[in-house]
Amino acid sequence: MTKVTDHESYIAAAPESLRPLLVRLHEQLARTLPDAEEIISYNMPGFGIGKSIIAGYAAFSKQCGLYVSPGAIKAHSEDIAEAGLKATKTGVTFSPSKPLPDELAENLARASRKDLGL
Numbered sequence: 001m002t003k004v005t006d007h008e009s010y011i012a013a014a015p016e017s018l019r020p021l022l023v024r025l026h027e028q029l030a031r032t033l034p035d036a037e038e039i040i041s042y043n044m045p046g047f048g049i050g051k052s053i054i055a056g057y058a059a060f061s062k063q064c065g066l067y068v069s070p071g072a073i074k075a076h077s078e079d080i081a082e083a084g085l086k087a088t089k090t091g092v093t094f095s096p097s098k099p100l101p102d103e104l105a106e107n108l109a110r111a112s113r114k115d116l117g118l
Contacts, residue, residue, distance in 0.1 A: 021100075
């Protein structure tokens with residue numbers, strides 16, 4: 001992917017099969033974090049307050065990722081496993097065949113914000 005300057009151009013440059021997932025996630029994060037600023041950091045779109053990134057997301061060739069604080073992942077590890085998704089220390093990957101449940105995305109964003117003390 002080339003360097004992007006906003007969320008819309010990032011989503012437009014993503015693989016076509018992943019765009020609906022990214023649009024939905026962008027809308028969910030914007031609703032869940034209404035006072036956060038849309039940012040691009042490390043060539044990924046995200047939402048932040050001040051210098052803190054609360055949540056970011058990315059598209060790869062066949063899957064997407066939502067990136068939040070380690071505490072948010074830890075707090076919702078059972079929910080992530082129940083959804084059949086894989087997590088790293090700071091992220092959850094999902095695909096069109098196994099999308100990220102709406103409630104889980106919102107809970108992760110809220111937990112990340114709380115974990116960061118924002």
